[in-house]
Amino acid sequence: MTQKNLPSLIKILLARLGTMPLAILLLIVLALASSIGTVLLQNQGQTDYLQQFGPLWYWVLRALGMFDMYHSWWFIALLGFLMASVGACLWRNVPRMLGEMRARKITLPDRIWKRMENQQQWEVKGTSVDQVVAQVRTLLPGWDWLQDERDGATWLRGDRGRYHKWGYILVHSAILVILIGGWLSVHYGFRGNMSVPEKGQEKEISFVQGSGVGHLTMPFSVRCNKFHIEFFPNGMPKEFRSNLTIIDHGKEVMTKDIIVNGPLYYKGVRIFQASFGDGGSDINLKLYHLDGSGTTSMAHTAVYDTWKDPTTGVSLEITDFKPYNVENMGDPGKAKKFQDLGPAVEFVLRGKGLKSVKIKSFMNPFVLGDDDRGSFMMVSLTGDAKDYQAVPLGLDFSNPKEWKLFNAFVGRLAQRTSKKSGESGREANINAFKQAVVDVFGDKRPANLPQMGTRVVQSVKTLMQMPWPFLPVLENYDQVYYTGLQLTQDPGINVVWVGSGLLVFGLCIMFYMSHRKIWLRVIKTGETGVNLHLAGRSNRNPLAFTEEFHQLFNKLQQGCGIDTKSTKESL
């Protein structure tokens, strides 16, 4: 493109700006562009994108701002272009429309008379022009009348819905107002998140900014006194509630509960309940050593901490804790049956020579109906929560005797097989179990021994195959939540509401109001008669207007004297 062409291009662009084809094109382009961001997940972690697209596409997409596309330069430019187009459109049409609304021709030239689809002509005897005009005005009070005398005839012009064009003006200006409000919100407001652990306090919010994270310090601190979840009888969450205290300059100024759909307002900032999570609960894991010693030890740690075993070098990084784990226990495809599996802790187990895995360890055994199926954990070999697989451990670890019985059984079994007493494998098993029962319980056998025995025998295989030196099972916990809050300040919001109101109001005018015009020419005929000629048109909805015109005509015909004779009937 040469330099010479440039100004003319701008000229053409300016001339085209605000024309219909450009408006249509712009609307379609905006629709297509907006849809991209709904398919490509926005504002995810950069590493996720890198993994998903590979380095080349990652950098291409990143350069185009695709990961935060609704705030990218080109999308903003598109919105700016829309504003320019709407503005140009208003600039071009508003003066003409205002002029049209003001200019109301009282008389109709003959050629237009002929083209009018709706017209009626009739005569009234025994009355005068003035009387008829007065009658018309009282019969049709809702019409806006103008009157004039010309060429021996009296003209009446009535308008209804004269301000129909305001609908167009309002709708288009409303779009400008809303976009300006949005711009104010983005530039002079903020919207960010903070996580406040129970009993803790926080002053800073964080938010996504391009491909990074921005921070902002609030003029006050928020303390979370308590976070509480209430459940429906079927186990679904009913309410998330945070009890918050606002601390301004060291003084507690306000204490209030917030819930989802029920925010708090302080100094122009709204505080919303957005999420929740673990705020660093104390976790006690009991480690069942699988070296045959039958010993156990405790690991005292907390969520988000890493505990390291000094002897084996195995580390446990605690990532999350949940006191409730409601899972669907129904068969796939059948009606869902939700059951709370109790507290569970999630951690990543790492160690020398061990594949690092993600584990979710439950405190309670898995009980289906009355059947205790022993403790279990979920293990994900990939470290992704999607790949969790249930691993039944066999033993019910919530009963310490069961672990003892297991170890006694394993010990006795080893003794018997090393002695080579000539027993068959089955006999050795039975005898070893009998001895182990005596070792653990003496004479007082518990009532549930048969089930316990089944679990112990079953667990020999599973527990002996475990690759880890010990089995970490959640023993107890002291739970602390954090509450996830969203803090927003939005100076543009009222502008947006005003724009929205104008938009809806304007649309209603545009769609449901039509500008209807009627003309009535009254001519004196003979001594006491008048000839009336009525015509009308509407700028939209011609079918409905034809009907309305008939009603008007009937009303006038009946109201303007009794001696009537219709001379022309259209339709």
Added chain:
Amino acid sequence: MTSITMDQPQQSRLFAAIHQGKIAVLRCWAYLGFIGGASALAMFGSNYSESGYIFQLLSMSGVVWGGAGMLVGIGVGAVLTRSDDTDSPNWQSKLVPWLDGVVVLLLLMGLWTLFEPAASQISYTDQSNLVSVRTIMAMKVLFLFSAACYIAQLFAPESFIGKVASWCAWGGVYAGGSSLLLRWYESYQFLGGEIGHAPVSNLYEVFILLCCVISIIYLSFERRYRTTGLGAFVMFLVAAAVLFIIWLGSYGEADIKPLVPALQSYWMKIHVPMNFVGYGSFAVACAAGMAWLVRARLERSGKNAKLLAIFPSLDQLDQLSYRAVSIGFPAFTLATILGAVWASQAWGGYWSWDPKETWALIVLLVYGAWLHVRVSHGWSGRVLAWWSVTAFVVTLFCFVGVNMYLSGLHSYGHLG
């Protein structure tokens, strides 16, 4: 008044008698008065609670407030209305059929509750005993049968089957509408009444609403513009929606479930139904577009003149399509704005570029472009007809596709 123009429907005398005249006008004022009284009870009455309101309305205080409002309404109506105005069509005679319809729905719902099994036979885990299961089944059968009749009518234009089709569609609307109201009532019958909520909370419920809204919009068009041929296309879409409802039911989605905290707001009752006025009218616009394309094709081929007998003309179809959009576009705009108001109160921002919001915007942009195309006159009816069909596909994606395929704040509609 005897002037009946070509386009005025020849309504039956019974309907004219019910919807016009002094009694209809005063009835309309009485309804409005009752609505005013009930609102006053909510605003100024004591012990207002959102979930207990409907029961409050049915108690003595409801009778007092509502009745007082009704009397005031009748009084205002009697003063404002001049006797000679009551016979000609006026806004009251346009409004009163809708309000009458609501009353019929409420009465039907009350009737169904009489057949509700004893509390011991209703349980949250097995909801198959509820009466609404049966009334919803009746709705499905009526709509499917109505669709079959409308399509049959294309091949037998003079037959009474067209009447059967309309009456079945009306029956379906009343069965579906009263079922939804009944479901609202039934949702308070489990788990100590804790999970009670308006029946617009999952795909199953809103699809019932959608079927009813599409049918109501179409039937009011049929009554006003005598467009029987269009019914085959509209009810075809409704029948498809009914099949989707049946499919959802087979996945256990038909059960009444508690509301997640994000939806526990009175805004849900306003925002969701308003959206469905939009979706429903866009569906009717799409049907008119489909009918346009079929008619244009039949006309070109020159055969099947008998089929065309009952079709509205191409111009009329184009007008009907515009009429449907002129209901849908403002309604959908308002619904989106109401959604933004709700979002600003629940999520901290009026616009988050959440997939559902974005697709709602896309729908508005697509229909906005359609309206601009229409005004610019440059393009033929064929483009507009294709456009209204395509735009409805976009709308469908906004409505169902976003919930099924994309994640976001509206993901409570996920299929499990």
